Amino acid sequence: MRYLRSVLIWISFAVSANSLSTAVWGASQARGRDHNLSVAVSIIVSPDGFHQPSIELPAGSHVFVILNRTGFEEVTVSLERMSGKAPADPPAQQEFGETVGLSRARVVKSANLVPGTYRLRVANRPAWLCTIHVN
Numbered sequence: 001m002r003y004l005r006s007v008l009i010w011i012s013f014a015v016s017a018n019s020l021s022t023a024v025w026g027a028s029q030a031r032g033r034d035h036n037l038s039v040a041v042s043i044i045v046s047p048d049g050f051h052q053p054s055i056e057l058p059a060g061s062h063v064f065v066i067l068n069r070t071g072f073e074e075v076t077v078s079l080e081r082m083s084g085k086a087p088a089d090p091p092a093q094q095e096f097g098e099t100v101g102l103s104r105a106r107v108v109k110s111a112n113l114v115p116g117t118y119r120l121r122v123a124n125r126p127a128w129l130c131t132i133h134v135n
Contacts, residue, residue: 038063038110043120045070045077045100049128050120056133059115066098067106074101076123079111079132091119 038061044051046069066077076099080091095111095118118132 037061040065043067043077043130045075045122045128047071049122049125050130052130054131054133056135057113059113059134061110061112064096064109064111065106066100066109068100068102069105072102074099075125076100077107078121078123079109080119080121082117082119084117097123 039057040063041055041057043064043066045066064079068075076097078097079095081093081095082089083092095113096109098107098109100107113132113134115134118134120130120132122128
């Protein structure tokens, strides 16, 4: 009987916590995005290049999770802020550059993005570009 009572108390607590988190999430959605929280962005690099050739993101803090699915031993991925809107223009600033190897099939990098155009590129693969538009 004691076990059943503790299970029921735990279930009541879990339901209450879930209702509270749902209420908080709904309230934050109604107000808009919390700019103090980072947005996770999954980037997959396949044997054909980036899985998504173009992404739109809101301005703010982002955590990029870059997955190496190329089959190559390693790839170096760079995020660059562009001076113009064309991805072929020279970059104004490099936000990060990181090598993703087979032993570490993913890398996690943070970047605070301001409105503008960015590009993700893979070193030695000029056709492998992902344009990021930040609003």
